[in-house]
Amino acid sequence: MARRVSHVIGFDDAPFPRNHRGDVLLVGAVYAGPRLEGVLSDKVRRDGINATRTIVRLVSKSHYREHLQAVLLQGITFAGFNVVDLQAAFDALKLPVIAVSRRQPDMEAVRTVLLDHVPGGQRKWRLIQKAGPVEPAAGVYVQRTGISLRDTEALIERLALNGRLPEPLRTAHLIAGGIARGESRHRA
Secondary structure (H helix, E strand, O other): OOOOOOEEEEEEEOOOOOOOOOEEEEEEEEEEOOEEEEEEEEEEEOOOOOHHHHHHHHHHHOOOHHHOOEEEEEOOEEOOOEEOOHHHHHHHHOOOEEEEEOOOOOHHHHHHHHHHHOOOHHHHHHHHHHOOOOEEEOOEEEEEEOOOHHHHHHHHHHHOOOOOOOHHHHHHHHHHHHHHHOOOOOOO
């Protein structure tokens, strides 16, 4: 990436009860450098297939779109196992897409759950594999497309103002939790 990335959106989903079926709130926090500029929201289906399409639509139709330079995701799945196709999102938006996890995911456990318990699990597992390896970067773990590991680390370090998690993801997490539960938890 030739220029410094400063306009970023971070997406996270709202918490939901284990037995919940149906739609789950998805929140996007738009940042210009260290400042929150706006919030986008929609819903994605629990264990569904519409996370990629929803994120692309939200970003594409937003008046923030022309300034955005990267998309951050709190993990590669939302609403249970609604897997984001990182490459499809990158192709549609022409923006780097980075899935961020605090901890190294247990990919074998994810594979087992997907293949044994989730409808469409094989397709979803292929999307996770297609996203590439989970790599350590700036104290978190990432899967990425459209951006180098070096630039990913620089972006995360620049946006991680209150811990290891980039501020757009931390804010999306707090907003989604506050809406779903009536009060956010400080754990972001």
